[in-house]
Amino acid sequence: MARYVTSRLAQIVVILFMIVTILFVLFRLAPGDPVSRMVDPSLSPEEAANLIAQLGLDKPIGQQYLQYLQNFVQGNFGHSFHYGLPVGQVIMAKLPNTILLFTTAMVLSALAGIAWGKVAAWKKGQGADMALTVAALVTHTLFLPWLALLVIWIFGYKLDWLPINGMISAEVWLDPASGHLDKALDVAYHMVLPLATLFIMHFGSYLLVMRSSMLQTLREDYIITARAKGLTERKIRNHHAAPNAWLPVITSVGLSLAFSINGGALTETVFSWPGIGRELVMAVSQNDYPLAQASFLLIAMVVLFANLVVDLLYAYFDPRIRY
Amino acid sequence: MALLEVENLSIGYRTKKGVLQAVDNVSFSVEAGRSLGLVGESGCGKTTIGMALMGLLPRNGRVTAGTMRLMGRDMLGLSREQWRELRWKEIAMIFQAAMNALNPVQRVDQQIAEAILTHNPGLSRGEAHSQVEGLYQLVGLPLERLRDYPHQYSGGMKQRAIIAMALACNPKIIVADEPTTALDVIVQDQILQETKALQKEFNIGIIFISHDISIVAEVCHHIAIMYAGQMVETGTTDEVFRDAKHPYTRALLGSFPALGGERRPLRPIPGEPPLLVGQLMGCRFCDRCPVHGKACKLEPPQRRRFSDTHFALCDHCD
């Protein structure tokens, strides 16, 4: 196990290293002056020159690369042009928010997908199956930003039920009377719409995967065994079929992670959720290169680690796989 | 009274092309402590019978005629819940280990204990567990492997675990479906011997389903040969082996190396069994039969009696 994790971590490091290298190359391939992308445009020429020397941008490209790698390893991504803060500090403040929203959404939609996919497969061909399958097909091909706008239009504007932006409201956090519970509730309250959006987008694909996997499982011999043993149908479904069927769902969560992250960034942007995806979009539109670069790396890192977690989960749930 | 009596059983499957008559007018009985071997090629209906006995016919399968009685009780009239209670407690099944008969993500002891707990709801987990330990000792599995997952077992161990599982609720009858296929010869032999011993010890009736007539001969008191849904020959093992009447039985005997018998060159049976859809006229083995006459193709063969126990479904055998 430990050996497996170590080797996977090594792999992640290699992939990150390559991404970093690709970024380095891209930053120099892009038209225009690479220095201007590294140095805060608000600096005076003397200061800029000083900084260029500091960053080693006046050295040959090989040395620049080494310098760049060294900075990267030290977690030194430079200062954001706009915040004036170390980039690491800016993005680390946003990372937990993204993880909170994204993980909750993924876990909830995977659970719902599994639960509903199970039912659909079990009632194959019946009304419930049709309804669930069609709902899954339709929802998971929706265009996410549009869905988000619709959700805002309905629940924020027409019905005026739920907050449509941000993560907390100033009123609750400024009010000295608010306790921890109030604050937690406030976050939950703000999370409903973005969470619902991500949920609607994602449960469908898991449902479809679960359904077809469950149908395959139901044809397995151990299901006959279970039946022969005189187990109740419910027990067969929940204890024998489902635990085998949802293994592929875990895999599919892993495979679709990179894609889901796109959706996460869009959701964050539309709902102004203060996460890393929104930060990247804003950094890109404001040409805050150090921030954009670091956010991108961090997202790649999150995807890589999440993949590892997914694989470990798979191993945890499937006893046949031991590392 | 026989433990299990099956009379004139017919089973059909609904398919896109029509009703497939998988089992046609089959009768047999099994008594306590005795065993019956069902032998035939794949697709001959022997597994269908096994499944029918467990009440596990697939959704499109249905008993179209005949009766099945367990200790005098009609099984066909049972409700779903009654079936569920009956399974494993009265009639259990040994599956082929090479198949995925054990759930890969559950520990083996749990799978056995589950059967015990289902049928003895009053039992505590601990009690069930100690019963499983007893079963392990019975089938000769090391106790430290109790908590393993199926994939950690060898083929032979899996088969033993499956046998242990079948014995879990002290059933009256066990249907053993190809229990030793895909095991190597030595393990196969061990398991057969053990099965025999267990059967004697617990006085269980066994229906032994196999495509390998020589294995069946090892363990069974009676043999029934199946071909294309019909039971073409039945008799004691001795009778069938020594004096096979039906041309198919003879061909079968010729196509397997006998364990103890004389060495003969293996002769594969040419041709393939007929499709069992629609109205079938005449003898079903006709096309592959070396001795068929003209009438065979048109008239259904008569059941002929050779002794109290020995019957064959053929007009041309003597």
Place this chain on the structure above:
Amino acid sequence: MSAEPQTASQVTPRRRSPWRERFREDWLVFSRNPLGRAGLVLLSVFGVMALLSFLPPLIDPMYHPMTGVDPQVLYSEGPSVRHWLGTDFMGRDILSQLLAGTRVAFMVGVSAAFMSIVLGVSIGMVAGYAGGVLDTLLMRLAEIIMVLPTLLVVLMLSALFGKLNIWTIVLLIALFRWPGVSRVIRAQTLSLKSRPFIDAARVAGASHARIVFRHIMPNVLPLAFLYMTFRVTAAIVIEAALAFLGFGDPSTVSWGMMLQWVWKTGHMFQAPYWLFPPGLCISLITLSFYLLGRAMDEVLDPRLREENGTV
């Protein structure tokens, strides 16, 4: 966003039966599939819309999707006889924009998918056929690209290279969406490579190129087509999302662009007639390609056919 069915379809290599017969056989299975039929119907509606998109500007210059404005309309207005779906804030006809958007979606989707499939198939075949170091290198590359969220990568590149025009976007999508295909094609190639007919060809002295193109390619192409339908949806969605965020090609009227306009000009609450159609179209065209893909999956994979067919 769409996810592909996880069943790694193993296409049984077919004898080189006459193409026409094979097609008819497949078509039969396909046309019996309700999902496939629904997808096809939807898609033909979009096809008609794309064709119709050439019409409005011919009727009156005010129906030009980008530059045509109705001289009598100064603000966004709801549906009317002149403008069936209403106008945007400048007085441009929303229906004409919607039709033009269909054309763009097809263009982006099909060309990006086609390019990424060509890339994926060639890389997959080369990796599978050549094996060894080349295989390892290519597949590692595929792994890296696979963990990168395409939308964010393209965003990042647009920051570096300034604004991207529609063809650059198409190219970038293609460049980042091949690995999934290439992995499947590689697996397929590997299994084909060990088949006797390849050995036979090799013994007969066929060159590597000939083996790859004459013997392997025909057998992996159906699978490639299947993946193409999924890539089309991915490409359309990525382009639309990019445009929605304001990084699209502003000289192109795409559905994503329309959504961006309605959002950024502050009309999303007041102009549902403007907010609904573009998003609905993106969602439905994605759905139709997806349904088509699933149906094709069943054609290519008999196991699925049995499962979803009418038993």
Place this chain on the structure above:
Amino acid sequence: MTVLLGVMLLALAPPAAQAVEWDQNVLKIGVLEEPKSLNLWLAGDAWSNHVLQLFYQQLYVNRPGDLKKVPWLAAGEPQYDPQTLSYTVDLRPARWSDGSPFTAQDVVFTGQLIQKFKVPRFFSLWSFVKSIEAVGDHQVRFVLNRPDASFTSRTLATPMVQKKQWEPIVKQCLATQKPLASLLRVSLDQPASSGPFVLKSWRRGVFIHLERNPHFFGQGLSLDGRPLGPHIEGIVFKVYGTSDAAILALRKGTIDFYWNNVQPGYLRDIAGDPAIQVFRNQKSALYFMGFNLRRPPFDDPALRRAVAMLVDKRFIVTRVLQNAGEVMTALVPAGNAFYHLDQVAPYDQELTRGERVQKAYEILVEAGYTWEVKPMDHAGRMQACSCLLRPDGTEVPPLTILTPPADYDPQRAMSGMMIQEWLGQVGIMAAARPMAFGAMLEKVKGHHDFEAFVLGYGNLALDPAWVSAFFVSKNAGKGGWNMSGYDNPLFDTLADKAAKTLDPGQRRELVLQMQSIVQQDVPFLPLYNPLLVEAARNDRFQGWVPMVGGIGNLWSLCQLRPSGGPAAEAAR
């Protein structure tokens, strides 16, 4: 499933009712994005400056109405001594938020800090100041290198920082290898404020809470006939991220004011609500199309004039801006009335599309341009024409119009698109190309590699020094402000004179003349000046002060009073 339902239910329950106490008389302002930094030296974005202008006060500020400079931290008009080129300013007895007095030392310190570090935001305003000295505690003397008109209008409008707070920081920064970079990266927990408010708490990305500065000099003071407060207890800046959320908040009354331009579409959402008042104010802005005079084809003034003729500014204002703006005819916007050139160029008359093409056609024909197929047929009707040919018979090559990207400014991107189409009507093959802002500036300003561009300055100084800066030939080098590469000795002379002229009336004449020249030669084609449309609620607070740049200003926040109170009644 149950988990999900649980979360939904929990979340649907409205958050606990809030106690009324803390936000009584606290103004809530919605902002689109969070202030990036509260470090005065770094903060270049509008959102940061909304907050910072309430902390760091200036010696002189513009007053609403005529926008004249009036003393703020200063006690009276600056005294100029032409002999020594020096200005003497008396200071008001003001205090910092920590209670310590605001003195001449603080002014000296601020000026020297800017000079020492060459702080990019302010250095150009202080580069010509030779020395700054404190004459006693409440008088400062500035000695200049040369007379410069922007000293009183801009240099004296620099925000002042507290010496006590910044001196140790400056020492530390100077000790580092990159002093300026270090200075720009300083982050203060509690910036000392000389303004009406002081920072109470800041939660990044969510809100900034300010409370009344008890030491603010303006309390109870009436300046320029305006009773200063602040009359409110505090301000909460709430970050919304998207305009739709902010507009909804305004409708609901969760905020009292949305400090941002309200997009035209939202006006319908707030129209008809008697509690919401919409203010339309001019901006001091210039949105224009610039040409590259250094290379063909726009080195020919005739072609530039033809383009000017083709561009329908009225269309851009009514359609693209949805009437939230004005057509601009000269460089200085009409809102800056003193320096505004009230003279209409031929291309700024109201013309139909056909007339515009006709006139552009005539200009081009006169300058010797030809077509294989003309844009006008014999009957004077527009027709699809072939590519424009220059007098020497060569084709005018396809050219690019650079615009900012749509996400940054959809209006300019859209204007670029429209201009592209209009140019096509006389056979000029143009393509609008939106480009990231930085990349565009680099191309235009850094490398002079462009044909034309559409840009805008959203917040131009009221003092028109920039009119010279954009067109004097000495600024035409790479990186200089004269992006067009305009070179006109007459203009240079006028600009030189204007810079040295301190008499406002004379200076005005010169500036008007300069604008007139630009109108003739069209190195820039001014397009429009957007109106700032802002919306505020009047049910909790009243007393917004409209002025150029919007109602979000220092005056408003010093004068706002709770609605309905006796004080408010009296004020009415």
